Amino acid sequence: MRGPQLATGLIVWSHGYLAGKNSTRTRRSPGSARFTHLGYDLYRFDREWIADWRAMPRRSLRPYARRASWVIAASCSPGNRPAPWVSLAALARSAPVDGVISIAAAHHGKVDKMHDTTRARSEWQHVIEALKPGPRVVLVNFADDDYDVGGRMGDARSIFAKSGVNAVIVDDPPGFKGHGAGGDFTFARKFGPCIQAFVEAGNKQQPC
Numbered sequence: 001m002r003g004p005q006l007a008t009g010l011i012v013w014s015h016g017y018l019a020g021k022n023s024t025r026t027r028r029s030p031g032s033a034r035f036t037h038l039g040y041d042l043y044r045f046d047r048e049w050i051a052d053w054r055a056m057p058r059r060s061l062r063p064y065a066r067r068a069s070w071v072i073a074a075s076c077s078p079g080n081r082p083a084p085w086v087s088l089a090a091l092a093r094s095a096p097v098d099g100v101i102s103i104a105a106a107h108h109g110k111v112d113k114m115h116d117t118t119r120a121r122s123e124w125q126h127v128i129e130a131l132k133p134g135p136r137v138v139l140v141n142f143a144d145d146d147y148d149v150g151g152r153m154g155d156a157r158s159i160f161a162k163s164g165v166n167a168v169i170v171d172d173p174p175g176f177k178g179h180g181a182g183g184d185f186t187f188a189r190k191f192g193p194c195i196q197a198f199v200e201a202g203n204k205q206q207p208c
Helices: 030-037 056-065 083-092 117-129 152-163 185-201
Strands: 010-014 041-045 071-076 099-103 136-141 167-171
Touching (some): 010 030, 030 185, 117 152, 136 152, 136 185, 167 185
Parallel strands (some): 010 071, 071 099, 136 167
């Protein structure tokens, strides 16, 4: 922790969680280490299971956001949920952040356990439609994700084309499969530089 006078910026790491389980000891994504090496302070956003997750993110992020010039809400969902979904919901509710990195967003559980997959797709669309131009958004989705109902990245592309949200969408990158692929060091090494370049300066480069 360098403090707001010395830090390059602030990255708020949001871990995943499951109903009724304490997930505060889960490890953070390897990708967040890239930002700390670049001089960012890291706040690990520890929280246990809560009922009103929609109202929580904006209230909780606001005091952090006043302490640094660059604020990135980053979340990955390797085996738990719904951290990336919460980060997007926080942005939709005007959380004062400069960018969101959302990796393998999930909120409705595994597809084979869902009673109605159309609800998961519809609620995803509502969250994406609520995002406004300004903060940069990175969405990452993997093949063979058993939490993914399908079609969500196509939804995001169509909605962002209309809304003007500046985003990078990494959809089914070769060599990475499954819900937890974003928690792999190989993913962080390959995609970390282009994700950083986009959220900091808006530069879109390979392999993103």
